[in-house]
Amino acid sequence: MLSVESWTLDVEDCAIVTNSKFEEIAGILRERQRFAVLGHVRPDGDALGSQLALALSLQALGKEVRVWNEDGMLEKYSFLPRAELLTKPPSAPEDFDVAIALDTAIQNRLGTALPAVRSSKIWINIDHHVSNPGHGDVVYVDSSAPATAEIIFHLIKSEGLPFNRDIAENLYAAISTDTGSFQYPKTSARTFEIAAELIRTGLDVGRLSQQLYENYPRRRLELLRELLRTMRFQQEGRVASFSLTLKTAAELGVLPEDNEGLIDHLRAVRGVIVAVFFEELADGKVRVSMRSKTDVVDVCATCQKFGGGGHTLAAGARVRGTLPEVEDRVLAEVCAKIKSLKSLQC
Ligand code: AMP
Ligand code: MN
Ligand code: MN
Numbered sequence: 001m002l003s004v005e006s007w008t009l010d011v012e013d014c015a016i017v018t019n020s021k022f023e024e025i026a027g028i029l030r031e032r033q034r035f036a037v038l039g040h041v042r043p044d045g046d047a048l049g050s051q052l053a054l055a056l057s058l059q060a061l062g063k064e065v066r067v068w069n070e071d072g073m074l075e076k077y078s079f080l081p082r083a084e085l086l087t088k089p090p091s092a093p094e095d096f097d098v099a100i101a102l103d104t105a106i107q108n109r110l111g112t113a114l115p116a117v118r119s120s121k122i123w124i125n126i127d128h129h130v131s132n133p134g135h136g137d138v139v140y141v142d143s144s145a146p147a148t149a150e151i152i153f154h155l156i157k158s159e160g161l162p163f164n165r166d167i168a169e170n171l172y173a174a175i176s177t178d179t180g181s182f183q184y185p186k187t188s189a190r191t192f193e194i195a196a197e198l199i200r201t202g203l204d205v206g207r208l209s210q211q212l213y214e215n216y217p218r219r220r221l222e223l224l225r226e227l228l229r230t231m232r233f234q235q236e237g238r239v240a241s242f243s244l245t246l247k248t249a250a251e252l253g254v255l256p257e258d259n260e261g262l263i264d265h266l267r268a269v270r271g272v273i274v275a276v277f278f279e280e281l282a283d284g285k286v287r288v289s290m291r292s293k294t295d296v297v298d299v300c301a302t303c304q305k306f307g308g309g310g311h312t313l314a315a316g317a318r319v320r321g322t323l324p325e326v327e328d329r330v331l332a333e334v335c336a337k338i339k340s341l342k343s344l345q346c
Contacts, residue, residue: 017134017141025138026159028122029057032097034064036120040104041070041111042256042287045212047103048077048086049174050126050148053156053167054102055085060162066094070111074257079211080173081166089116096120101136103148105129105309126151131300131309143311146186149174153194168201173212180264181213185313220258223249227262233272234331235338238346240266241331243278243323267291273346274299274334278327285318286326290334293346302333 029035037055039047048069055067065085072088073080089112099120104110104127125136128151130143145151149171156163175195179187182195199205227242234241244259259279266275274297277289288306290299292313300315306329308317319326338344 017132017139019140019142020138022140022155022158025124025126025140025155026161028098028124028138029063029161030061032063032122034095034097036066036068036094036096036099036113036117037102038067038099038104038110038113038117039069039102040109043069043071043074044103044260045077045177046147046149046174048074049080049170049172049177050102050152051086052080052082053149053170053174054100054152056082056164056167056170057156057162059085060164066096068113068116070113071256075217075255076215076257077173079215081169089113091116093118098122098124100124100126102126102152103128105132107135126155128311129300129309130311131304131315144186146184146188146191147175147178149178150191150194153198157197163201165201165203168198169203169208172198172203172205172208176209176212181209217258219252219254220262222252223254223258224262224265226252227259227277228265231266235335237269237271238273238338238344239276239331239334240269240272240274241276241278241327242266243327244280245323246280246282249280263289263291267293271346273297273338273344276330276334278323278330280323281318285320286323288317288319288326288330290315294344296341296344297337302330302337305333306330 035058037051039051051067055065058065067086068089069086073083073086093116095118099117101110107114123136124138126140128142128145128148132141142151153171226248231242263275263277266272273293275291279287281287290303292299295312298312300310300312303310303315303317306317306319310316
């Protein structure tokens with residue numbers, strides 16, 4: 001068993017956010033009846049797994065729970081236990097006692113799930129993005145956590161909230177994906193201890209890993225082939241980027257979820273410090289996805305300059321403009337930053 005005391009908060013990273021105690025959050029979960037459990041648009045494994053895990057714990061407490069995400073359940077995560085609970089938000093808004101935003105840096109990132117909540121007596125914000133300003137009434141943001149699911153695990157275990165194998169599988173999938181299979185720098189001994197405790201519920205790591213990482217549609221690889229055709233390197237190979245046009249996406253028939261993780265191919269190249277992925281969107285904006293190999297190059301700060309946010313080593317933004325325009329502006333910013341750090345090597 002992990003002790004709650006081992007859960008220390010990185011006060012420096014969270015300087016602007018005052019966290020509520022788990023006790024207060026658990027009190028609200030036990031006392032109130034009607035819940036909306038929400039996560040960010042273009043969800044990843046952490047958003048979806050955390051949403052399902054917390055929703056299942058609430059359901060086991062006998063609560064009425066809606067689990068909404070703008071994109072609904074993604075095809076590739078539809079194997080998650082009780083995945084059917086998570087739906088797109090309805091067009092008619094509903095009233096709640098408590099709305100909970102998970103893994104969501106700013107409220108706007110809830111997309112259409114936000115207006116689907118007509119009213120909520122309490123808003124809870126549980127997240128691990130360093131750029132989270134602390135939106136909501138009750139806040140728990142820990143940017144030292146490698147995944148929101150790690151916070152959910154501690155909340156559930158320390159407060160004795162319902163826990164079972166389905167919850168464990170959702171948390172495991174969330175932590176595995178947000179840590180890049182337990183590889184990214186925020187992966188800690190605590191992360192492995194949590195994983196061990198999740199596995200002890202009887203979950204099958206091999207099966208789960210295959211569902212997560214060896215079950216991609218062929219079109220994802222076809223997409224990678226097209227992205228690699230556009231690949232370019234700048235600043236002596238320290239900046240790598242590739243891009244996707246709407247036309248190519250349509251020709252390949254790819255879904256938005258297909259490109260999750262492809263940027264890692266760029267970051268994995270020796271000498272690359274910053275990787276950038278540009279995706280043309282239908283609304284006149286470009287989705288920018290950025291990764292860094294070192295804290296010295298804070299891509300969250302760079303993305304914040306373009307109205308986005310995220311983590312120090314993984315961040316994003318949606319920037320208005322054509323694909324070439326946005327590529328030029330963003331890469332100029334990244335290259336200037338890299339240039340100023342002449343001797344930096346990775
Ligand atoms: P992505 O590149 O889309 O995988 O995003 C990397 C990280 O940055 C994730 O944790 C996202 O939640 C976060 N992120 C992406 N886009 C934005 C944005 N526009 N605003 C705030 N955070 C973002
Ligand atoms: Mn996420
Ligand atoms: Mn996350």
